[in-house]
Amino acid sequence: xxxxxxxxxxxxxxxxxxxxKINAVIEGAGLRIVAQRRIRMTEDQAKTFYEVHKExxxxxxxxxxxxxxxxxxxxxxxxxAVAKYREIMGATNPEQAAEGTIRKLFAxxxxxxxxxxxxxxxxxxxxxxxxxxxxxxxx
Ligand code: CMP
Numbered sequence: 781x782x783x784x785x786x787x788x789x790x791x792x793x794x795x796x797x798x799x800x801k802i803n804a805v806i807e808g809a810g811l812r813i814v815a816q817r818r819i820r821m822t823e824d825q826a827k828t829f830y831e832v833h834k835e836x837x838x839x840x841x842x843x844x845x846x847x848x849x850x851x852x853x854x855x856x857x858x859x860x861a862v863a864k865y866r867e868i869m870g871a872t873n874p875e876q877a878a879e880g881t882i883r884k885l886f887a888x889x890x891x892x893x894x895x896x897x898x899x900x901x902x903x904x905x906x907x908x909x910x911x912x913x914x915x916x917x918x919x
Contacts, residue, residue, distance in 0.1 A: 785861040785898045786907035792892035809868045815855035815917040853911045865897040866898035
């Protein structure tokens with residue numbers, strides 16, 4: 781089934797000029813980038829986005845990291861896009877990520893892990909709606 785997922789190319793990756801290389805992996809896996817914008821995430825946006833993690837010990841560091849440099853927010857579309865993107869991102873912790881995955885190739889550590897991807901279709905819809913209006917997504 782064709783579906784959409786939400787992606788963020790994180791500060792550790794934009795700082796190292798890895799946007800194009802990450803997009804090449806995404807497109808090589810058959811996912812289409814149907815919306816994309818480079819932004820400086822505000823503290824409010826980062827806090828809202830990661831609200832589910834607000835009781836976790838790494839929350840403050842996470843918000844700090846996500847607002848430290850520009851990010852690229854994206855909508856990806858394709859067959860089983862949520863699961864497919866999670867597969868090509870690899871495990872959250874790059875030390876556990878499979879060969880050839882984005883995090884194995886590029887991530888520095890669990891906090892600076894280069895990309896975010898939605899973990900379910902429901903969250904994908906919510907995350908996309910935080911950053912894009914429907915008319916900005918061109919499938
Ligand atoms: P992400 O998919 O963006 O969702 C939550 C983020 O928290 C995760 O990727 C990691 O970058 C970050 N994070 C930082 N420390 C940890 C940790 N110990 N366990 C899980 N996630 C962490």
